[in-house]
Amino acid sequence: MTVPAPSPVHPAASAPVTLAEVDTPYALLDIATVDRNVARLKERLDRLGVPLRLHAKTAKSVDVLRHVFPDGPGPITASTLAEAEYFADAGYTDIVYAVGIDPHKLPRVAALRDRGVDLTVLLDNTAQAEALAAFARTTGVHVPALVEIDADGHRAGIVPEDPALLAIADALVVEPGTSLLRGVLTHAGESYFCTTYEAQRDAAHAERDAVVTAAERLRAAGHDCPVVSVGSTPTAHAAEDLTGVTEVRAGCYVFFDLVMAGIGVCALEDLALSVVVTVTGHNREKGWILTDGGWMAMSRDRGTAAQEVDQGYGVVLTMTGEVVPDLIMSGASQEHGILTLRPEVGGRDGAGSSDGAGSSAGIGFSDGAATSGGVPGETPEIPVGTRLRILPNHACATAGAHPRYCVVAGEEPGSALAAAAENTPVHAVWERLNHW
Amino acid sequence: MTVPAPSPVHPAASAPVTLAEVDTPYALLDIATVDRNVARLKERLDRLGVPLRLHAKTAKSVDVLRHVFPDGPGPITASTLAEAEYFADAGYTDIVYAVGIDPHKLPRVAALRDRGVDLTVLLDNTAQAEALAAFARTTGVHVPALVEIDADGHRAGIVPEDPALLAIADALVVEPGTSLLRGVLTHAGESYFCTTYEAQRDAAHAERDAVVTAAERLRAAGHDCPVVSVGSTPTAHAAEDLTGVTEVRAGCYVFFDLVMAGIGVCALEDLALSVVVTVTGHNREKGWILTDGGWMAMSRDRGTAAQEVDQGYGVVLTMTGEVVPDLIMSGASQEHGILTLRPEVGGRDGAGSSDGAGSSAGIGFSDGAATSGGVPGETPEIPVGTRLRILPNHACATAGAHPRYCVVAGEEPGSALAAAAENTPVHAVWERLNHW
Numbered sequence: 001m002t003v004p005a006p007s008p009v010h011p012a013a014s015a016p017v018t019l020a021e022v023d024t025p026y027a028l029l030d031i032a033t034v035d036r037n038v039a040r041l042k043e044r045l046d047r048l049g050v051p052l053r054l055h056a057k058t059a060k061s062v063d064v065l066r067h068v069f070p071d072g073p074g075p076i077t078a079s080t081l082a083e084a085e086y087f088a089d090a091g092y093t094d095i096v097y098a099v100g101i102d103p104h105k106l107p108r109v110a111a112l113r114d115r116g117v118d119l120t121v122l123l124d125n126t127a128q129a130e131a132l133a134a135f136a137r138t139t140g141v142h143v144p145a146l147v148e149i150d151a152d153g154h155r156a157g158i159v160p161e162d163p164a165l166l167a168i169a170d171a172l173v174v175e176p177g178t179s180l181l182r183g184v185l186t187h188a189g190e191s192y193f194c195t196t197y198e199a200q201r202d203a204a205h206a207e208r209d210a211v212v213t214a215a216e217r218l219r220a221a222g223h224d225c226p227v228v229s230v231g232s233t234p235t236a237h238a239a240e241d242l243t244g245v246t247e248v249r250a251g252c253y254v255f256f257d258l259v260m261a262g263i264g265v266c267a268l269e270d271l272a273l274s275v276v277v278t279v280t281g282h283n284r285e286k287g288w289i290l291t292d293g294g295w296m297a298m299s300r301d302r303g304t305a306a307q308e309v310d311q312g313y314g315v316v317l318t319m320t321g322e323v324v325p326d327l328i329m330s331g332a333s334q335e336h337g338i339l340t341l342r343p344e345v346g347g348r349d350g351a352g353s354s355d356g357a358g359s360s361a362g363i364g365f366s367d368g369a370a371t372s373g374g375v376p377g378e379t380p381e382i383p384v385g386t387r388l389r390i391l392p393n394h395a396c397a398t399a400g401a402h403p404r405y406c407v408v409a410g411e412e413p414g415s416a417l418a419a420a421a422e423n424t425p426v427h428a429v430w431e432r433l434n435h436w
Numbered sequence: 437m438t439v440p441a442p443s444p445v446h447p448a449a450s451a452p453v454t455l456a457e458v459d460t461p462y463a464l465l466d467i468a469t470v471d472r473n474v475a476r477l478k479e480r481l482d483r484l485g486v487p488l489r490l491h492a493k494t495a496k497s498v499d500v501l502r503h504v505f506p507d508g509p510g511p512i513t514a515s516t517l518a519e520a521e522y523f524a525d526a527g528y529t530d531i532v533y534a535v536g537i538d539p540h541k542l543p544r545v546a547a548l549r550d551r552g553v554d555l556t557v558l559l560d561n562t563a564q565a566e567a568l569a570a571f572a573r574t575t576g577v578h579v580p581a582l583v584e585i586d587a588d589g590h591r592a593g594i595v596p597e598d599p600a601l602l603a604i605a606d607a608l609v610v611e612p613g614t615s616l617l618r619g620v621l622t623h624a625g626e627s628y629f630c631t632t633y634e635a636q637r638d639a640a641h642a643e644r645d646a647v648v649t650a651a652e653r654l655r656a657a658g659h660d661c662p663v664v665s666v667g668s669t670p671t672a673h674a675a676e677d678l679t680g681v682t683e684v685r686a687g688c689y690v691f692f693d694l695v696m697a698g699i700g701v702c703a704l705e706d707l708a709l710s711v712v713v714t715v716t717g718h719n720r721e722k723g724w725i726l727t728d729g730g731w732m733a734m735s736r737d738r739g740t741a742a743q744e745v746d747q748g749y750g751v752v753l754t755m756t757g758e759v760v761p762d763l764i765m766s767g768a769s770q771e772h773g774i775l776t777l778r779p780e781v782g783g784r785d786g787a788g789s790s791d792g793a794g795s796s797a798g799i800g801f802s803d804g805a806a807t808s809g810g811v812p813g814e815t816p817e818i819p820v821g822t823r824l825r826i827l828p829n830h831a832c833a834t835a836g837a838h839p840r841y842c843v844v845a846g847e848e849p850g851s852a853l854a855a856a857a858e859n860t861p862v863h864a865v866w867e868r869l870n871h872w
Contacts, residue, residue: 022519023541024872079771081459094454094734099771100716103727103821105459124717127820154607154773156717156726169815189769280536281560281592290592292538297835300736333625334493334832335515335535336591385539396770400732434870435839436461436733 109146296348491687619663
């Protein structure tokens, strides 16, 4: 893989030189781990012969995407029009906006197409299709569309056998011989709850079958259907046969997270993103370590609550990347974190939630075995001022809490951090896009 | 109350003129409701004879704060140094940074004090106090400190009787006769879980007793202790006697939210903040309405999950402010929302979570009675393209998901929305601060 040109350090006069100079909480990104994650999926998809359409919603950073597309902009998926606009500014011209289109947004879509961006939208009902066709007739701007197929009851879309499929395709005909239909797309969202490789592989093949079946129905009815798009991080890493599929979408895998580790798609050492926090105090009676990183920095995501091992708001590492045995971030208020031992190994009081935000209700720690091999015991003594890293449940949500990534680099994943901890040089500060 | 000068509409060339011109999802703020909430607490605190130190962490907007301090900047609380810097730029000079101080941040604190901002920090251990005193001796910058008192086991702080209280005060002595100690502060965070006025009042008095006891211990030991600070939105609205207290902190009350409504501190019509979303599709078999507002727009906060009535990710209103009977936002992925009837009145399938973020585990809908008086029945037919408003669980978290507020104004709370729905004029677009 071609090594991309290093991005410049953030141009602010006070650009940090080492991690010690960055105020906590901040998002830390180990780019060697990103590179390894990117190479792993690339190798898989090369073997399957299906190209990647990266989902940009996790990283939302031109600098991160340079590590996915070292030879220049490639095909991407966006979750908002702001993302599409941001990446268009950076030269990306092949974009699928993969959230069901709100007809109010068509002028903004048209403005992107006017700039030369081949922006495709997503829909799953005739009201949207009719709005698109009417817009084409009124403005002359033809916005191509994918029909969303429901592979597993997860969210949006229609099942492949739904009579509405052909009605939507018909509604996309602007005039005889001119259709806005470009293909079909599905997302196997339920694969996030598949806990074995076999189940993830079966989900991948069900995802493929759903969308290929829909494409075949459309073609049998005389419609062109060039795009057959699937994707989720678990299915992308488990599919063994993608016959009939023209592209795979995935995004979370660039950073990975505890939810993905919890279902075995990656290991803890594959997590490229963490949040650096500082110890500010202790409640020794309760076994609590307090930090300056709360839910504003981690997000409120509690994705591992549904898994065998509930990781609270995240797993605690030292700055050099070692797991602190059985210490997790079990409580969060806006700008405070509470670290405790896992309840089953001596945590005396699940810290739960603060600020009345009440995900205390959601923090029912599992009885699953601790993953980190610690023995029951006392909360480790970690002095005020110590910095720690918290691995997040859900990379998309935690990254979305931050305006930028503080990037470290080394030859091997984790090597920059293992080498020098707080004095690690800051390789770069990369801004990311947020909001709409 | 003096009416503040209207803030200018956002200077962007494309500043929206009516709500119909703003792309969803966006944060909508009804400023007449803010004014009523502000007046209500002001009246209470005037009667108690204790001044307000507004917590700015909810609004994080100079424009909103103008409605709290119409005569110019007043005393505020900040949850981050970025907030302190932002409000200092706007002329606020009396700021308490109310998250336990990380000693690494003292240079940034000193820079604010050098600018003439009387910034006070918070601490609860001798390590922090020694770092402050050492900083004063080394740099000559005397950073005043409040000792955090634990009133209810909620989070940080020491109990009033803790021997460490006097040790911390001693450690704050820079040289004989010169101390950095300015007082004591507590936050009755557990009051968010008090469901009756009487319990909230008792929490307020326990909060007062904790901090007054600590102040008396410090004074008996020969320390000055001019500041005795309490605060939380529930206790601020329930305290009947604050003898010995010198200031009350509250912030959430400016907007209020479903968590506060759920414990009776406010009514639904007092909620000033909502998120506007657009219907993009339906799954009629499951009784789902899909929207373009997911957890990025609402936050992942599930604060009402711990309450008698679980409101999912939020209560659904029409644009004109009527509650849609028993319709709640029960599911969320990054940029999708799922609206369903409450499970107990016909919702066939709790939508739960998507994106593997798994707060599905946290969405165990309560068996409590529905609040909105709906009768069991079918999901209402709401066409694609319809805009709706979602009232949030937790104003701090939901506001923090947005870069700005789209503000509507009317003579009475809600009147601007009740009058004209989507064609309501945009009074202003107010930027807010995020991040650190």
